[in-house]
Amino acid sequence: MFSNFDFDVIVRALPYMFYQGMTFTATLTLLATTGGIIIGTMLALMRLSGFAPLALFAAGYVNLMRSVPFVLMIFWFYFLMPYIGQWVTASSQPLQVGAFSSCLITFTLFEAAFFCEIMRAGIQSISRGQMAAAQALGMTYPTSMAYIILPQAFRNMVPVLLTQTIILFQDTSLVYVISVTDFLGAASRVAQRDGRLVEMYLFAAIVYFVISLAASHMVRRIQYRVAIIR
């Protein structure tokens, strides 16, 4: 059945797919994960704080992000951000936001909601006695969080955080809706230009599969390494 497959088209497209496409996908995944974890942790702290306005804001944010289809979010940010930017900076014309920046902001904000829930679970998994012990030693709330609670919460949640990152890696392909050239976008372009849809989409699927599988194997190994001895 492979007799009329043209694998050569894949080889010729490799540099384009990887240099341009995969670079975009990988950069977006890494930056959005980093930003998402930082903002997500802050949201989690807000949600768990006793201060009602902060907790309500964080809860509202998470619920909003989780109840809007992601594709809609990508659209929404891409087409509305220039106008929001214009309004914020009070300039006379819509702010120029590149496709990459727009994607990065969307993904970071969206992932932050998920990472918030993960970190919240992580923080709640640490016994209250740990906070009591830190405070009994004279540590302030921020010091206790920074040196005692968050490092443990983070380590407990590393497997879940990485799994979420793998999902994010796959989700980055959704940027096709604003015609950005990520890995799938690059494959798709070549496929349509050369009329080789089956080969290119098959190849793209295999690449996503291999990377995701390798990553989840890595997660399992890291899991043992970061586990806290109890």
Add this chain to the structure above:
Amino acid sequence: MAMIEIRDVSKWYGTTQVLHNCSTDVAKGEVVVVCGPSGSGKSTLIKCVNGLEPFEKGTIIVDGISVGDLKTNLPKLRARIGMVFQHFELFPHLSVIRNLSLAQVKVLGRSAEEADVNGMRLLDRVGLREHAHKFPGQLSGGQQQRVAIARALAMDPIAMLFDEPTSALDPEMIKEVLDVMVALAKDGMTMIVVTHEMGFARQVANRVVFMDTGEIVEDASTPEFFGRPRSERAQMFLSKILAH
């Protein structure tokens, strides 16, 4: 003047009152054992002393500073009162020596070297120097509790609070922890100890405070408490606990 002064302290969880007008004093260098049936408010009372538990009524003065006062810098006060918990509460992600040095550096502002030297000195004192670079999870319960005592001592506290320090330990490990506490008492440390170890109480306590249902029922010198307890409740408690 008393180092720790507890005056008419009452505390509620919602509508349930867990402490009823508790009053007692602890002088410098004194060792006070707090005992009583479980749920009698012993732990809650000593957690009020360093402000880990807020209380609604009364005053607690530690070394001239009011714990309940909203203007009091609680972290600063807590840094001067050592506390040892029933479940040790060592920081499992940090090595033993880091457990001892972290608060010295972050709270007292000591240099890392200074904190480590002091930490090693205290590990020596509790006989655990060779375990400095292990993690808490690699130690036995008794060893963990000794590390927890050393961690509290590393802050050079003016008094130490012990919240059932041996209740979570296997019998053969209780002694090694009590030995450290006895030595500490002999060195003149001011201590409030919540415990069921009546042998320890007899040996080192100057006074015994007996609590039941959130009240201080009896507050007597050790010989007096064990010799002829005045209240019926204390007599019943003693007969139960000393039965075998």
